[in-house]
Amino acid sequence: MNDRNNIARKLSAILLCASTALSAPALAADKDEAISKPPAIYTDLVACKNITEAEQRLACFDEKVAALETAQTNNQVVIADREQVREARRGLFGLSLPRIKLFDGDGDDGDQIDQIEGIIASARASRSGKWVIKLEDGAVWQQTDAPRSTSRRPRADDAIAIKRGSLGSFVAKVNGGRAFKVKRIVN
Structure with a gap:
């Protein structure tokens, strides 16, 4: 029962992240591109690496990592590894849900559960x-x-x-x- 509760919690967090990510880019010209585009909080963090001055780059990383940590703590962003996504797919097997790219199985891992x-x-x-x-x-x-x-x-x-x-x-x-x-x- 405890494993089921853990899966349910992870699944609801992943779905919350997916629904948040899917609602904002609805105005984008290319729907598939908008769905696969990482959230701004992540791209802002990655952009810090392009700052050449070391002290400014470190300050950027510190600020963006703190923002990412806060967003993750507040369930605005969910960090999930491939195994957690596979487990969520297994838990969803047989249910009719809206198509969410995260669970499609058409990604790089080709992990459609049959x-x-x-x-x-x-x-x-x-x-x-x-x-x-x-x-x-x-x-x-x-x-x-x-x-x-x-x-x-x-x-x-x-x-x-x-x-x-x-x-x-x-x-x-x-x-x-x-x-x-x-x-x-x-x-």
Whole structure:
């Protein structure tokens, strides 16, 4: 549960940063260029390196680093490494969210997530007989095809693999068994 809370906190901070960064450059001529352009607080810091006089350059760095630190403390800017972004993408797998370049997977790392693997924390049948499966990471998935399509009852501690299907669908296999269609639901 603690890992889930950490991911949720990081994700909300990253989304806050992304929404802040996306709202300001809406007037730019080239939308893709505006989205990929670093925030001014970062470019101002980098610009300090072009100052030739050492004392002025140091003063510039001190001022801009303090501003960046304050912005990060106030969640106006989020510093995230590639692994944190990958973990956020994994946590978002299966959810329909607005397209945010940060999570597109079209960046330099080509890290589009097409499949996740996990362990079932709990599984129950809904009134319609379709399975509702909660993973250890807290994600909840619901079966969308006919209830009889599963070969056996999913149980806690079973391994599950969920991958992207065609036309935005998702397919799950429990312990390598017969595949069935699922969708991610918000719990």
